[in-house]
Amino acid sequence: MSDRLSVRKTYKLYVGGKFPRSESGRSYEVTDAKGGFLANAALASRKDARDAVQAARKALPEWSAATAYNRGQVLYRVAELLEGRRGQFVAEVAAGEGLTTRKAEAAVDAATDRWVWYAGWADKIMQVQGSANPVAGPYFDFSIPEPTGVVAVLAPQGSSLLGLVSVVAPVIVAGNTCVVLASERAPLPAVTLSEVLATSDLPGGVVNLLTGRVAEVAPWLASHMDVNAIDLVGAGSDQAIDLEVAAADNLKRVLRPTDEDWASEPGLHRMLAFLETKTVWHPIGV
Amino acid sequence: MAGKKFTYAPAPESRAILDLRSSYGLFIGGEFVDSIDGRTFKTISPATEEVLAEVTEAGEADVDRAVQAARRAYERIWSKLAPRERGKYLYRIARIVQERARELAVLESLDNGKPIRESRDVDIPLVAAYFFYYAGWADKLPYAGFGPDPRPLGVAGQVIPWNFPLLMLAWKIAPALACGNTVVLKPAETTPLTALLFAEICQQADLPPGVVNIVTGAGETGRALVEHSGVDKVAFTGSTEVGKMIARSTAGSKKKVTLELGGKAANIVFDDAPIDQAVEGIVNGIFFNQGHVCCAGSRLLVQENVADIVVSSLKRRLGTLRLGDPLDKNTDVGAINSAEQLARIRELSDVGEEEGAERWSPPCELPDRGFWFPPTVFTGVTQAHRIAREEIFGPVLSVLTFRTPAEAVEKANNTPYGLSAGVWTEKGSLILWMANQLRAGVVWANTFNRFDPTSPFGGYKESGFGREGGRHGLEAYLATGNRGRDV
Structure with a gap:
C-alpha cells in the first residue's frame, strides 16, 4: 500500500500535432461503464472543429504526396507503438466499454493487428484498384486511385479503440488527412491513440482528434465547405440523415452508418469510399 | 480573316430514313402506353423550331407504374436469368444500334441540334461500343474485383441530360443491365426521341418487358423517379445544382447514388x-x-x-x-x-x-x-x-x-x-x-474530349461522385459492401 498520490492526466484535443485544450475552455465528465468517474475530457467546440479542419487541410499536400512505401512505413511504426502501450489501452478499453480484461485484451490486439493490416495496403491499393484501360486509339490510358482530401470521421460510439482504428486507418493509408470525433461516451482510448500518433512519425495534422458531443460538433464538420468526405458511422440514424443533407452542400462523399462487426475482416470499402479515380490519357506516337 | 475560304455546296443527310410517329407514349413494361392523366409536350428541332413529335409527360403515377414494372421484371425474370443470357441481350442491342446507326444519328441531330458529323462519328458508334463492352461483363462479374458473388442492386432510376442523349442512355443502361439490374430511365425534356427509338430497339431485341422502361418528362418527372421509394439506385447526369438536390433528397435512404455533374475544365x-x-x-x-x-x-x-x-x-x-x-x-x-x-x-x-x-x-x-x-x-x-x-x-x-x-x-x-x-x-x-x-x-x-467504354469517367469535388465506364463503372450497379454512397 503506497501512500503516493497518483499524477492524474489532463485529457486534451489533438490538433495539428499539438495538444490544445478546447478553445471554449469546457470539459465533460467521462465515466466508466458503471457510471464511475474516469476523467475530464475536453469538450470540443465549433471553433475547435474548424481549427482541426484547417490543420488537416494544411497537412494534406505533404501526406498525400508521400510515397506509398513511406506511408506504409510510418503506419507500421504506429502499430509498433500501439503494441508498446498495450497495457494502458487494455485498462482504458476495459473501463470505458465495461469489458473483462480478457475481452479488452482481445480488442486491443485486434486493433493493433488491424493497424498492421491497413499499413500494408499503402503500397498495394493502387495496384488493386488501378487499371490500364484498352481504349480504341493511340493512347496509354490508365486509372489510379487518389485520396479524396480532408475526411471527417465520426468514430463508432461502442468500440472505442478497435472501431476507432478501423475507421481512421483506412482513411489515412491512401493519403487522406482527417478530423476524428472520438466516441462520446468512451473517448479515453482515442486520446491515448493521439499520444501514440504524436510520438510516431505521422506528420502533425494528418490525424486530428476531437472529444466532445456528436450533436454539437458533427453538424459543423458535415457542413464545412473544406471537408471533402464524411464517415457517419458514429452518428445515430436520425442524426445521420441531417448530417447527410448538410454534407450535400459541397457534395461530400458520404459513408452512411451501418451496423459493423469490428472484429470481422474489414474488406476494401472503407478505403475505397475515400478514394477518387483519376483517368489519364497519355498519347502514344513517335 | 484574310484570304478566301473554300465554299461548300450543301450536303444534307437525308431524313427519309426516319419513320417518326406524330406522338409517343411512355415505354413501360415493354409497350408504349399513355400517361394516366394524359399530359403531353412537344419536342422541337432546335435548328428550325419545327415540332418533331408530341411526347408524353409522365406524372407520379406513371413513374410508379414504371418502377413497379421494373421491379416485377427484376424479380421474375432478369435476376433469375443466367448472366450469359443477360449479356447476349446486350450484344443484340449493340448490334441493332450499329445496324440502325444512321437512323439514330439523324434523329439525334434533329432533336438535339448537334452536327450529323458528330452524332454519326462519335455519339452513335460510342453507344454501340458501350453496349458491346458491358455485354461482355455480364457473365464475368465474379472476376471484376467486387467479391466472388457480386449482387445487383435491383431497380435503377436514371436521369440523363440533353447534350449526348443516346450516349448518356448507353452509359447508364448498359452497365446497369449487365450487372443484373432493371431500369427506369428519364431522358431530358428537350431530347426524348432517341431514347424512345431505343425503346423500339429493346422490343426488336425481344428484351423481356419491364427490364428497360423509359419515362419522358421534365424536372418533376425526374424528381418523382429519384424520390420513388421503390428505386434502389439513383444515377444522374446533369447540373451540380440538381445533383445537390438529389444528394439531399436521397439522404438517409438505402439508395446507392452516383452523380456526374458540371465542370469548368x-x-x-x-x-x-x-x-x-x-x-x-x-x-x-x-x-x-x-x-x-x-x-x-x-x-x-x-x-x-x-x-x-x-x-x-x-x-x-x-x-x-x-x-x-x-x-x-x-x-x-x-x-x-x-x-x-x-x-x-x-x-x-x-x-x-x-x-x-x-x-x-x-x-x-x-x-x-x-x-x-x-x-x-x-x-x-x-x-x-x-x-x-x-x-x-x-x-x-x-x-x-x-x-x-x-x-x-x-x-x-x-x-x-x-x-x-x-x-x-x-x-x-x-x-x-x-x-x-x-x-x-x-x-x-495532347488530346481532349476522348471517351471510351473501357475508360472510367467521373468527377472530383462538386463534379459529382462515382465512375462510368470500365471496370470501375460496374461498382455503381453492384452491392459492394456498404450500400451507401459509391466512390
Missing part, C-alpha cells in the same frame, strides 16, 4: 506544345457539341509567352468553322439545344463583357430560325470573372494565362468543379506531373 497549353495541334484540341475541347459538354475545356490556360500566337491561331481556325444545319455533313457547329440554354449563354457572355473581358467571335451568319450562338472567345479573363468560374455550357471559351507549371496547376484547380483537364506539351514527364497535380477525374494529354 482547364485546357492547359505549354509553350513547347505543337501550336496547330493544340489549337485543334482547344477547338475540340470547347466547340465540340456547341460546348454542351460537362467536361468541356471552357478555360484555356495558355503559357504567357505563347499566348498571342495561340490566340491568333485559334481565331484564324475559328474563322473556318461552319455553323448551320445540323444535318449538313459539312457543319462543324450546330444549334444550341434550347431557347432556355441560349438565354443562359447570352446572359453569361454579356456578363463577361460587362466585367471587362474582351469578346470576340468570327464573322458568322446565324440562321433566322432556331437557337444559335457563334463560337466565342473571351480574352483578358481573370479568375474572378464569372465566365471563368461558372459553367456556361455553350461555345464560349475564356482565355487566361500563366507563367509556371505551378501557377497553371493553381489556376486549374481553383474551382469547385473537378471533372476534367487537358495538358498540351511535348514533355512526357511534365504531362505526368501535371496529371498528378490536377484535381480532376479525367486528364487528357
Whole structure:
C-alpha cells in the first residue's frame, strides 16, 4: 500500500500535432461503464472543429504526396507503438466499454493487428484498384486511385479503440488527412491513440482528434465547405440523415452508418469510399 | 480573316430514313402506353423550331407504374436469368444500334441540334461500343474485383441530360443491365426521341418487358423517379445544382447514388506544345457539341509567352468553322439545344463583357430560325470573372494565362468543379506531373474530349461522385459492401 498520490492526466484535443485544450475552455465528465468517474475530457467546440479542419487541410499536400512505401512505413511504426502501450489501452478499453480484461485484451490486439493490416495496403491499393484501360486509339490510358482530401470521421460510439482504428486507418493509408470525433461516451482510448500518433512519425495534422458531443460538433464538420468526405458511422440514424443533407452542400462523399462487426475482416470499402479515380490519357506516337 | 475560304455546296443527310410517329407514349413494361392523366409536350428541332413529335409527360403515377414494372421484371425474370443470357441481350442491342446507326444519328441531330458529323462519328458508334463492352461483363462479374458473388442492386432510376442523349442512355443502361439490374430511365425534356427509338430497339431485341422502361418528362418527372421509394439506385447526369438536390433528397435512404455533374475544365497549353495541334484540341475541347459538354475545356490556360500566337491561331481556325444545319455533313457547329440554354449563354457572355473581358467571335451568319450562338472567345479573363468560374455550357471559351507549371496547376484547380483537364506539351514527364497535380477525374494529354467504354469517367469535388465506364463503372450497379454512397 503506497501512500503516493497518483499524477492524474489532463485529457486534451489533438490538433495539428499539438495538444490544445478546447478553445471554449469546457470539459465533460467521462465515466466508466458503471457510471464511475474516469476523467475530464475536453469538450470540443465549433471553433475547435474548424481549427482541426484547417490543420488537416494544411497537412494534406505533404501526406498525400508521400510515397506509398513511406506511408506504409510510418503506419507500421504506429502499430509498433500501439503494441508498446498495450497495457494502458487494455485498462482504458476495459473501463470505458465495461469489458473483462480478457475481452479488452482481445480488442486491443485486434486493433493493433488491424493497424498492421491497413499499413500494408499503402503500397498495394493502387495496384488493386488501378487499371490500364484498352481504349480504341493511340493512347496509354490508365486509372489510379487518389485520396479524396480532408475526411471527417465520426468514430463508432461502442468500440472505442478497435472501431476507432478501423475507421481512421483506412482513411489515412491512401493519403487522406482527417478530423476524428472520438466516441462520446468512451473517448479515453482515442486520446491515448493521439499520444501514440504524436510520438510516431505521422506528420502533425494528418490525424486530428476531437472529444466532445456528436450533436454539437458533427453538424459543423458535415457542413464545412473544406471537408471533402464524411464517415457517419458514429452518428445515430436520425442524426445521420441531417448530417447527410448538410454534407450535400459541397457534395461530400458520404459513408452512411451501418451496423459493423469490428472484429470481422474489414474488406476494401472503407478505403475505397475515400478514394477518387483519376483517368489519364497519355498519347502514344513517335 | 484574310484570304478566301473554300465554299461548300450543301450536303444534307437525308431524313427519309426516319419513320417518326406524330406522338409517343411512355415505354413501360415493354409497350408504349399513355400517361394516366394524359399530359403531353412537344419536342422541337432546335435548328428550325419545327415540332418533331408530341411526347408524353409522365406524372407520379406513371413513374410508379414504371418502377413497379421494373421491379416485377427484376424479380421474375432478369435476376433469375443466367448472366450469359443477360449479356447476349446486350450484344443484340449493340448490334441493332450499329445496324440502325444512321437512323439514330439523324434523329439525334434533329432533336438535339448537334452536327450529323458528330452524332454519326462519335455519339452513335460510342453507344454501340458501350453496349458491346458491358455485354461482355455480364457473365464475368465474379472476376471484376467486387467479391466472388457480386449482387445487383435491383431497380435503377436514371436521369440523363440533353447534350449526348443516346450516349448518356448507353452509359447508364448498359452497365446497369449487365450487372443484373432493371431500369427506369428519364431522358431530358428537350431530347426524348432517341431514347424512345431505343425503346423500339429493346422490343426488336425481344428484351423481356419491364427490364428497360423509359419515362419522358421534365424536372418533376425526374424528381418523382429519384424520390420513388421503390428505386434502389439513383444515377444522374446533369447540373451540380440538381445533383445537390438529389444528394439531399436521397439522404438517409438505402439508395446507392452516383452523380456526374458540371465542370469548368482547364485546357492547359505549354509553350513547347505543337501550336496547330493544340489549337485543334482547344477547338475540340470547347466547340465540340456547341460546348454542351460537362467536361468541356471552357478555360484555356495558355503559357504567357505563347499566348498571342495561340490566340491568333485559334481565331484564324475559328474563322473556318461552319455553323448551320445540323444535318449538313459539312457543319462543324450546330444549334444550341434550347431557347432556355441560349438565354443562359447570352446572359453569361454579356456578363463577361460587362466585367471587362474582351469578346470576340468570327464573322458568322446565324440562321433566322432556331437557337444559335457563334463560337466565342473571351480574352483578358481573370479568375474572378464569372465566365471563368461558372459553367456556361455553350461555345464560349475564356482565355487566361500563366507563367509556371505551378501557377497553371493553381489556376486549374481553383474551382469547385473537378471533372476534367487537358495538358498540351511535348514533355512526357511534365504531362505526368501535371496529371498528378490536377484535381480532376479525367486528364487528357495532347488530346481532349476522348471517351471510351473501357475508360472510367467521373468527377472530383462538386463534379459529382462515382465512375462510368470500365471496370470501375460496374461498382455503381453492384452491392459492394456498404450500400451507401459509391466512390
